[in-house]
Amino acid sequence: MNKKYIFIFCSLIVAVIILILQNIQANRLPLINNLKEYSFIQTERQPGRNPNKYTIIATGDVILARSVNSRVVRLNNFNYPFEKTVNILKSADAVFVNLESPLIPNCQTTDEGMKFCGDLRNARGLIYGGVSVASIANNHMGNYGLDGINSTTNLLKKNKISVTGHGQPAILTIRDKKFGFLGYNSIGAKEPGIAWAEISQIQSDIYNLKKQVNFVIVAFHWGFEYTSVPSSKQKELAHAAVDAGADLIIGNHPHWVQSVEQYRGKHITYSHGNFIFDQMWSNETREGVIGKYTFNSEGLINIQFIPVVIDDYSQPRPATAAESEKILSRMKQSSRQIDPQANP
Template identity: 35%
Template structure:
């Protein structure tokens, strides 16, 4: 009789193990980070070691099924500098592309106010270099329509769509609809573009460059635009440009991260520019199931995960920025968690 019950017990354990393995194998992890600058102080800090910025976080980035970030500069040797202050004209050596790929990045958003810093040649070189390295991109293309095309990625049983937009036009550059450019927000077509993209995928992510630099709280414009995106079918909004963390909001069935702050960046004077987060969005049954927030500090142009008091300080501030925005962040073991 004991052998009988022992056999039944082992069978139950085996069945539960198989079910749990199926559950977790079916989970999809989408990892997102903020602004990546590969020039100015970061270039000096690298000293030709293009892998330098990612050495302390690449293990986290590579664990995800898909990892996305915002590239805050063109990747090019050539091009004509934009007509603006030289101190805010950026470009990265093409050798960076291999290091970005090895760090774990699968998708880069190019829709921002620095991608056109070296004009048409700069953006074309960026696109070609990323293609050679097998890094996908959103928010830029050979003309107006091409720049607005969604990207689709199949992860296990889920088809995830990505769109990239910038509220700000490229500085010091004249835009022509038939030439290479980034995807700027066009209110007249935005809702239709999102509805169309969502009809072709299970889960839709919008990466958007917006907000006030160094402002910790969303603006009315960000809120209004975010709601319009979610109302039109967007599931997740990932914001960047403010260079500091902003709040998180739950709106209807969507989630809005107003700003992920800097990620790979040089030293800035303003408070909060060295505080960042790595966010793991965990999808189950084609829906967002839970979110894991990993706090980090940028030191010597390297993001590095932090623990204890440093982690709690960043996460507590993130909770403060998110106050009243229909979201609950639990802090445990130096991480933040959001459950749906």
């Protein structure tokens, strides 16, 4: 073979390699082109799952206390908060929630106050809703001290719901892949039994967990309430977690939906808003998104935000088309305040 043909042959090989690498990179990145594409409302459980894809759902804040708790106790129906979204939740391989109320014996039924608790029977609703993992790293889980934390974690584990946010990861096996979850709180004061968002500890935890799992998902309870743009502290924590090897960052606490961001090829949802809570006093606090995150063997490949609106102080439902457009437009605008070129 003369030099001319060798050169042509080598050039073709290089071109093929470049195309393959470009395709791999494209498949690795979340398909975030237009937020309008996320106004996806699923009404039926999908008949089957692709064995080569793995879907994780993360919701907004779940607070089974105050008016939520009083309603389900009065109705004697602990599935009630989940009834209009259960098909969406069960379309995923796993469901992650930020559980922001201890579940304790003899919880007093009330519609008022800032000391939260929920009836032990609320575990029925979590099971009905398909919850796989709950983070207890937040500023209300400690409202009844270590007894309340232990009551909650023991109840969850008894009902086969994995727990994180107490200094230990939750590890789920989905077919041939392992997903590790870590939860941290950065609101209020440090409390025994609740994992605090300290960067050095977070990075150490991620590093150690990466040795055991295929993907690491980190959940933060952070930011300022009733704001649509993340604080500098939120961004610092998110970026530090990605730098340490996290594959996906999910956030809650502001009670409003917030920005999304791409950082070093990884996705950050700063706040999913509310999911189950009694804050009926404004449109923003009644709204949230269910984040549906799809992975393949390489990493996160697709994201869907499913808007929801809370009715009756306790029950989220899929948003209408007009409501969805409004919620997603707000996420889009706040995302552009982080990056003017962002089109999440």
